[in-house]
Amino acid sequence: MYVEIKNLNFKYKASRETTVVDFSLDMEKGETVSIVGESGSGKSTVLRLIAGLEIPLSGVIKVNNKVMVDDSTFIAPEKRDIGMVFQDYALFPHMTVAQNITFGLKRLTNKEKKERLAEVLELVSLEKFKDRYPYELSGGQQQRVALARALAPKPSLLLLDEPFSNLDADLQKKIREQLKHILKCTGITSILVTHDKEDALSIADSVVVLKEGRIVRAGSPAQVLA
Amino acid sequence: MFKTSRLKATYLNTWALLSLIFVLLILAPNVNILINALKPGNENWYHIKEYLLKDYIINSLTLVAFTGLFTVLLGTTLAWLVSVFEFPFRKFFKWGLILPLAIPPYIAAYTYDGLLNYTGVIQTFLRNSLKISVNQKYFNIMSMEGAVFIFTAFLYPYVYIITKSFLEKQSASLIENSRMLGRSPLEIFFYVILPLSRTAILGGVSLVILEVLNDYGVVKYFGIVTFSTAIFKTWFALGDIDSAVKLAAILMFMVFAVLLMENLLRGRKKFSYTTSKVRPITPLKLQGMKAAGAFVYCFTVFSLSFLIPTLQLVYWAFLAYQKVLHVKFWVLIINSLSAALVSSVLVIAIAVVIANYCRLNDGLISKIYSKITTLGYSIPGSVIAMGVIVFFVGLDRRLVWLYHMISENSSKLVLSTSMAMLTFAYIIRFLAIGYNAIEAGFARIGRKFLEASRTLGMNVTQTFFKVELKMLQPAIISGLVLVFIDILKELPLTLILRPFNFDTLATKSFEYAGDEMIHEAAISSLIIIIISAVSVYFFYKIGDREES
Ligand SMILES: Nc1ncnc2c1ncn2[C@@H]1O[C@H](COP(=O)(O)OP(=O)(O)OP(=O)(O)O)[C@@H](O)[C@H]1O
Ligand SMILES: [Mg+2]
Numbered sequence: 186m187y188v189e190i191k192n193l194n195f196k197y198k199a200s201r202e203t204t205v206v207d208f209s210l211d212m213e214k215g216e217t218v219s220i221v222g223e224s225g226s227g228k229s230t231v232l233r234l235i236a237g238l239e240i241p242l243s244g245v246i247k248v249n250n251k252v253m254v255d256d257s258t259f260i261a262p263e264k265r266d267i268g269m270v271f272q273d274y275a276l277f278p279h280m281t282v283a284q285n286i287t288f289g290l291k292r293l294t295n296k297e298k299k300e301r302l303a304e305v306l307e308l309v310s311l312e313k314f315k316d317r318y319p320y321e322l323s324g325g326q327q328q329r330v331a332l333a334r335a336l337a338p339k340p341s342l343l344l345l346d347e348p349f350s351n352l353d354a355d356l357q358k359k360i361r362e363q364l365k366h367i368l369k370c371t372g373i374t375s376i377l378v379t380h381d382k383e384d385a386l387s388i389a390d391s392v393v394v395l396k397e398g399r400i401v402r403a404g405s406p407a408q409v410l411a
Numbered sequence: 412m413f414k415t416s417r418l419k420a421t422y423l424n425t426w427a428l429l430s431l432i433f434v435l436l437i438l439a440p441n442v443n444i445l446i447n448a449l450k451p452g453n454e455n456w457y458h459i460k461e462y463l464l465k466d467y468i469i470n471s472l473t474l475v476a477f478t479g480l481f482t483v484l485l486g487t488t489l490a491w492l493v494s495v496f497e498f499p500f501r502k503f504f505k506w507g508l509i510l511p512l513a514i515p516p517y518i519a520a521y522t523y524d525g526l527l528n529y530t531g532v533i534q535t536f537l538r539n540s541l542k543i544s545v546n547q548k549y550f551n552i553m554s555m556e557g558a559v560f561i562f563t564a565f566l567y568p569y570v571y572i573i574t575k576s577f578l579e580k581q582s583a584s585l586i587e588n589s590r591m592l593g594r595s596p597l598e599i600f601f602y603v604i605l606p607l608s609r610t611a612i613l614g615g616v617s618l619v620i621l622e623v624l625n626d627y628g629v630v631k632y633f634g635i636v637t638f639s640t641a642i643f644k645t646w647f648a649l650g651d652i653d654s655a656v657k658l659a660a661i662l663m664f665m666v667f668a669v670l671l672m673e674n675l676l677r678g679r680k681k682f683s684y685t686t687s688k689v690r691p692i693t694p695l696k697l698q699g700m701k702a703a704g705a706f707v708y709c710f711t712v713f714s715l716s717f718l719i720p721t722l723q724l725v726y727w728a729f730l731a732y733q734k735v736l737h738v739k740f741w742v743l744i745i746n747s748l749s750a751a752l753v754s755s756v757l758v759i760a761i762a763v764v765i766a767n768y769c770r771l772n773d774g775l776i777s778k779i780y781s782k783i784t785t786l787g788y789s790i791p792g793s794v795i796a797m798g799v800i801v802f803f804v805g806l807d808r809r810l811v812w813l814y815h816m817i818s819e820n821s822s823k824l825v826l827s828t829s830m831a832m833l834t835f836a837y838i839i840r841f842l843a844i845g846y847n848a849i850e851a852g853f854a855r856i857g858r859k860f861l862e863a864s865r866t867l868g869m870n871v872t873q874t875f876f877k878v879e880l881k882m883l884q885p886a887i888i889s890g891l892v893l894v895f896i897d898i899l900k901e902l903p904l905t906l907i908l909r910p911f912n913f914d915t916l917a918t919k920s921f922e923y924a925g926d927e928m929i930h931e932a933a934i935s936s937l938i939i940i941i942i943s944a945v946s947v948y949f950f951y952k953i954g955d956r957e958e959s
Contacts, residue, residue: 198773238862262865263873275863279881288877289867338868 187374188212188342193234193244204230205398208244212376217368219377219389219406227398228378229272232344235376236269237262249341268340272347274331276319282306282330283315289338305333308367325356332364336371343368343375349384361387382410426871430768433761434783437839440798441663441790447653447801448660455645456654463641467658471637471665474558474630475620481563482619483612486570489712491604494578495586495596497694498705504713505575506951511716512568513943515900515917517628518936519565521924522720523552524632525727532723553633561629564716566622570615577611578604579692586692596695610677617673624666625791627903628921638662639903642793646800646907656801659794666789721940724933731930744938747899747915750830754837755845755894759887761838762845767875770853781846788843792836792903799836799908803827833908840904841897845890852886853879889950896943 193208205227212218220228233239235246237253237260246253248267253260268289276285286305287298306312309329319327328348335343348364349357365388368375379385385392385406392409394402402409452460492498493505525531527550534550537543552560589599605612627639638658645655697705765784769777787795807814807824814821826832856879864874902917909918916935923932 236862236866238865261870262862263868263870265866266868267866269863269866271859271863273859275859277860277863277878288864288869291868334867 186211187214187216187249189245189247190235191245193231193246194242195230195234195239196242197230197239203242203398205234205241208234208398208400210393212374214374215372216390217375217377217388219379219385219392220395221379221382221385221392221410222395224380226395228380228395229346230398231395232269232346232376232378235342236267236344237265266338266340267342267344268335268338269344270328270331270335270346270348272350274319274327274351276327276330276334278319281316281318282311282322285319285330286315286334286337288334301337305337308336308370309333309363324352325360328352328360329363332367336367336373341374343373345375345377347378347380349379349381357381364388386410424871426764426768426771430765430780433765434780436835437787437842438783440795440802440839441786443801443805444656444660444663444794444798447656450653452657453651453653455649455651456657459641459645459654459658463636464661466636467638467641468661470555470630470635471624471662473555474562474635474637475623477559478562478566478623479616479620481559482567482570483616485563485567485712486615487574487605487608487612488600489567489709490571490574490578490608491600492705492709494575495604495692495694496705497696498702500706500709501694504709506948507713507717508571508709509568509947509951510713510944511565513940513947514565514717514720515628515902515939516561516565516622516626517632517902517917517921517924518724518932518939519716519720520552520558520561520629520632521920521929521932522723522936523557523561525929526719526723527552532726555635558629558633558635562619562623562626564712566619567712567716569618569622570612573611573615573618574608577608590695613673613677617669620669621666621789621791624662624669625793625903627793627906632921632924638665639791639793642797643903643907646797652797652800656797659797662791663794666791666794670789721937724937724940727930727933728937732934735931735934740934743914743916743919743935746913747917750833750913750915751895751898754834754898755841755891757834758838758842758845758894759849759890762842762849762890763883763887766846766849766853767871767879770850770858771871781850784846785843787839788841790840792840792901793907795836795840796904796907799832799839800827803832803835828910830910830913833905833910833913836904836908837898837901840901841894844897845894848886848890848893849883852883852890855886856882892946893950896946899942900939 188211190208190210193205194203195205196203208231210218220231222228230239234241235253240259241254243256245255248265251260252258253265253267277288280288283302287302290298290301293301302315303312306315309332311326311329311333314322314326314330319330322330328351332345332348345364349360352360361384368388377384377388389406391404392402392406393400394409489504489508493501493508527533529547529550534545537545551557586599586603589603590596594602624638626637627643630637631640631643638661642655642658642662645651645658696702762784765780769781804824804827807827810826811823814823814825822828860878860882861871861874864878865871869877899915900917901915902921905915905918906921909915914922916939920932920936920939923929923935
């Protein structure tokens, strides 16, 4: 398996109950898994655990046969090679689109950076906007910049936390199609968190349903969400 | 179940190490005071304890009690007037009444003395023009009552600012309801406003009390013996550091008592608002006599605590500027500004390190760190000075071998006679101000940019320099300005710890005034006041914009 997650348990310091209970998930390379569930069910927390932004109480995460976390190891988020698109995008407000996108490309030469920038800009069709600042962009454009920024360093795994939640309904539909296209084009392995069943149905290869931190159902989208 | 390698995840890195070092350095002088205080006292101490200590305590407590009472009366009534009523010049008074903060009490003290004494403008006018000779007793401000007047007139803004912003944020419904229930404004003031803003008033008045306990200039000039003046005298006149430290320890306990009392009185009611929606109060328009009364009250306070002393200083400065403005004076200004600048930059740098560490680790340690970091601002300058002296003399004693290695005939006291000692003390005392500004800045940024940056392969330090430093800029600038001004005005620390022949605008004002060279003192005082007034105005405007 390309991604192996076994029995993750997690509790926030400030909260009493365990937030994530025995979460396990296996993924093939290139697969897109969607995590769905009600608000507060722990979807974002699972992504944060995978990204390394939180430390699990117990459990194992392996990506591409590399141990990210187990009883004796913890790899810091900046060393995991896992990209993430945040719910509110978290674009750096004082950097242009181009600067935001090349931010994660620190190992490349300037020439390589330029090439990669052009590639991802084309992928998200934002070539014309590369010198704008985030606040000069529409919500949908910001969302695509966030996606481009996460894709630019070619992460081994991409995490998307409700990428459509800040967009209005019309736009959601359009961007969903674009995202599906982009994920297929790049062949990247990805986990998409959403509370919208249609998102999951149209994009994901398989679906996991979370409730109060536990997996209550898992399988193909058609089976699970029927 | 915590394995060692997992600890890495809790940012056990340079930030943690630096924070620990800074916090220990801040703590060391204060712990020194407490340890040294436990040593058996010498003969001096016996004498002080038997004959003098009672006076120090009574005088300090009298000043604190009356200043506390009067600042509460003045501060709350003014805050209530400008936030609940509409009257002529209300907009101006809203921020104008904050301006007295720009005048350090020690400058106000000698200004008022110069204004009121036998050769002052008022008595001269009465004598020469109206042929009236007054009883000197009524015109002598150099007394306990005079000191209470000065502290009240120039420290009430602490109560005023906090109470005003509390009233403005407080949902208007309570006040409007009581109005509709037929209560008179005065009844509302006593039965609604005062109890409601209890915690705000307490916060303001404890700042006032800490300032009074910190003061050295006013009481020294007026000849009142308090802990600060006693510490100075014991150290400079008797050269008895052990007894001075013991006095400092007692003063420190008084400060802790004040802080404890504030906490107890405030109880669990931290500034909380019952309704989440905050609707600003619609001010009630005052008519006729009432409007005139409100105006006269505000104008009287504004005149006494800003206009009159400032005009007097301008007049004196005008008389003396030709005598004072020569090369030496420019050297003084440069000294003063550069000392303040270097120290405030260091304060901000240290504040950034500790604040960043604390926000990344929200555990008990962070809470302890931020408590220690902000403690210094409560501790009077004279106490910090004693702690720092003991600390640096100890350091020098331990480093003698090093000094001799560097230079054969080096003196035994190097660090404790250098600017390093004063700078260190400034940092301890004013770190709280920088820290609060930076902490608020970090809170505004949040953690999301850090998290985004880390998933893009940057670690905490890289993220700080590439992303957050830029976003922190407004907080850094405002923290820098606030600390800079406080250092510029600072008197007791500077007087005790400055190297030989080093003067600042503050010490020079104080020395000139003490030598009856009031006109010469006016110019350096005015520079301090102008710089502070501009920043007071600037911050008021920014604060106002953010609230609306
Ligand atoms: N920093 C935190 N400290 C304490 N508890 C938290 C913290 N963050 C989240 N929680 C709690 O953990 C639970 C799971 O939160 P999480 O954000 O993972 O939910 P979610 O499924 O992403 O919800 P949503 O769809 O609203 O984004 C919630 O009950 C939440 O209140
Ligand atoms: Mg979420």
